[in-house]
Amino acid sequence: MSASPVDHGAVVVCGAGAAGMAAALAAARGGAPVLLLEAGRQVGGTVAHALIHTLAGLFGSDGQHLHDGLPRELADRLHAADSRTRVRKMGRAWVLSVCPNIYRDTVARWIAHDRRITVRCGARVTRIATIGQRVCELEVAAGGSSNCLRPAAVIDATGTAEVARLIDNSCVCDDDRRAAGGWIVRVRGIAPGALDFPKGIGIVRALRDAAHTNRLPWHCSHAWIDAGIDNDEAFVKLFVPLDARWRDADRHCEISHAAQTSVADVVEFLKQWPDFARAEITQSGSLGVRDGGRIRGRYTLTAADVRQGRTFADAVCRCAWPIEYWDPERGVSIEYLPVGKHYDIPMRALQLEGIDNFWAVGKCLSADRYAHASARVVGACWAMGEAAGAAAASQPAGVEDRRELVRAIS
Amino acid sequence: MTHIEETIRNYIQSSFLADGQPAISGNGESDGRLSSDTVGGLRCDDDLLSILDSLQILRMLLDLEAQYAIKVENSELTPDNLGTISRLANFIARKRQEVACQGLPT
Numbered sequence: 001m002s003a004s005p006v007d008h009g010a011v012v013v014c015g016a017g018a019a020g021m022a023a024a025l026a027a028a029r030g031g032a033p034v035l036l037l038e039a040g041r042q043v044g045g046t047v048a049h050a051l052i053h054t055l056a057g058l059f060g061s062d063g064q065h066l067h068d069g070l071p072r073e074l075a076d077r078l079h080a081a082d083s084r085t086r087v088r089k090m091g092r093a094w095v096l097s098v099c100p101n102i103y104r105d106t107v108a109r110w111i112a113h114d115r116r117i118t119v120r121c122g123a124r125v126t127r128i129a130t131i132g133q134r135v136c137e138l139e140v141a142a143g144g145s146s147n148c149l150r151p152a153a154v155i156d157a158t159g160t161a162e163v164a165r166l167i168d169n170s171c172v173c174d175d176d177r178r179a180a181g182g183w184i185v186r187v188r189g190i191a192p193g194a195l196d197f198p199k200g201i202g203i204v205r206a207l208r209d210a211a212h213t214n215r216l217p218w219h220c221s222h223a224w225i226d227a228g229i230d231n232d233e234a235f236v237k238l239f240v241p242l243d244a245r246w247r248d249a250d251r252h253c254e255i256s257h258a259a260q261t262s263v264a265d266v267v268e269f270l271k272q273w274p275d276f277a278r279a280e281i282t283q284s285g286s287l288g289v290r291d292g293g294r295i296r297g298r299y300t301l302t303a304a305d306v307r308q309g310r311t312f313a314d315a316v317c318r319c320a321w322p323i324e325y326w327d328p329e330r331g332v333s334i335e336y337l338p339v340g341k342h343y344d345i346p347m348r349a350l351q352l353e354g355i356d357n358f359w360a361v362g363k364c365l366s367a368d369r370y371a372h373a374s375a376r377v378v379g380a381c382w383a384m385g386e387a388a389g390a391a392a393a394s395q396p397a398g399v400e401d402r403r404e405l406v407r408a409i410s
Numbered sequence: 411m412t413h414i415e416e417t418i419r420n421y422i423q424s425s426f427l428a429d430g431q432p433a434i435s436g437n438g439e440s441d442g443r444l445s446s447d448t449v450g451g452l453r454c455d456d457d458l459l460s461i462l463d464s465l466q467i468l469r470m471l472l473d474l475e476a477q478y479a480i481k482v483e484n485s486e487l488t489p490d491n492l493g494t495i496s497r498l499a500n501f502i503a504r505k506r507q508e509v510a511c512q513g514l515p516t
Contacts, residue, residue, distance in 0.1 A: 092463060198489070201468045202485075202487045203484070204464070205471070205472070
């Protein structure tokens with residue numbers, strides 16, 4: 001990979017999911033050249049690739065938008081792209097019901113349209129160096145070669161704090177009870193109305209019964225099935241606990257393969273009911289990770305902050321999503337905020353102590369286990385990314401004098 | 411209020427509604443209005459399907475099945491049977507009667 005003008009003095013955003021795309025768009029709108037690095041083959045992140053079909057964190061308990069700016073613009077674009085996009089109530093919270101493929105195509109077009117953003121897929125940061133309180137150099141590997149560049153600012157939106165780990169591995173918290181991940185498949189051919197509320201609860205109960213009697217693997221007791229946006233469509237969500245080794249490539253493959261097998265078993269099991277007799281998996285997502293590691297930032301958002309609806313002078317966004325924690329053994333628990341309440345996410349929860357031109361946004365924000373279980377949702381990720389991107393755009397161009405390198409961590 | 415209604419109401423309040431978190435009256439749309447007797451808790455005609463989410467309904471169903479020794483069929487999971495505390499209590503009473511008529515333990 002050869003160096004291009006955008007490589008130096010750019011805002012480098014690592015990870016092209018919700019937070020990363022928002023950061024890139026905001027930094028570009030702030031006038032900065034942006035390099036958006038994505039380890040996978042295309043932009044879109046968890047929503048697009050893990051088949052998230054209900055976008056959480058965009059609305060308050062009244063169903064109204066929590067944020068202006070990019071999260072609202074995202075919703076407007078998704079409505080414009082597909083007439084089936086709709087705001088709906090799920091439990092006591094509001095979500096935007098979307099087709100994940102429409103989301104993928106919409107955000108890809110949005111990013112591609114902004115000429116200040118250069119996208120490099122199949123690229124990841126392999127080394128980072130700091131001078132004083134600034135990141136001064138990055139090594140980026142892609143396509144079998146690597147390249148050094150000097151960024152104005154760096155935003156870690158990898159969802160797993162990959163870049164923060166390169167600065168200092170001890171600044172990332174890997175929870176030993178990290179929230180379980182998910183594996184989602186799209187199923188077509190079900191009878192319309194099969195999952196109407198509360199009728200659909202019976203199907204979930206049947207899955208639990210089957211898991212408890214060993215007709216399905218034990219983790220299927222926490223499987224869930226949601227209606228899709230077409231009336232013959234459903235999304236089957238498998239519960240996937242992640243052990244300490246899940247980030248290793250081989251283990252990741254094993255987990256994914258096991259999930260794929262289990263979810264196929266679940267769909268076969270569903271076919272015993274007439275409403276599901278013609279059910280077929282038409283699309284399979286990738287492993288959806290809720291908690292891939294969180295930074296230890298200048299401030300750590302706490303469950304008490306969430307429950308109290310705490311506000312902060314350096315707020316970057318609001319969030320009203322319940323504490324939705326997927327315990328790796330007991331399954332999901334949902335704790336709603338009081339009606340009308342929301343809390344702030346402060347900028348300090350996106351920043352490491354002692355580094356001024358680095359932000360960690362989205363799922364790797366600094367938060368305790370239960371605060372994270374609320375703040376990790378896609379609407380908040382878009383809002384966090386927007387705030388960090390705007391801040392990064394105001395950073396001076398990168399440090400030029402490499403003799404000043406005082407710390408290089410690989 | 412019947413005994414079953416009171417049991418259901420107490421169950422919902424202790425299991426799902428956090429302290430200081432009032433139930434919302436309405437017909438599926440959250441309009442922010444509070445029940446008139448929120449201090450005393452839920453009313454028997456409050457819409458449970460707008461107050462509780464799927465997971466909560468499922469957990470309540472499993473616990474009530476165990477408590478009243480009944481088995482609710484999937485086809486019986488309807489708003490008419492589950493939509494309010496009153497309807498749910500009536501439904502449970504009918505199911506218990508069915509079980510009693512079949513000579514099974516209640």
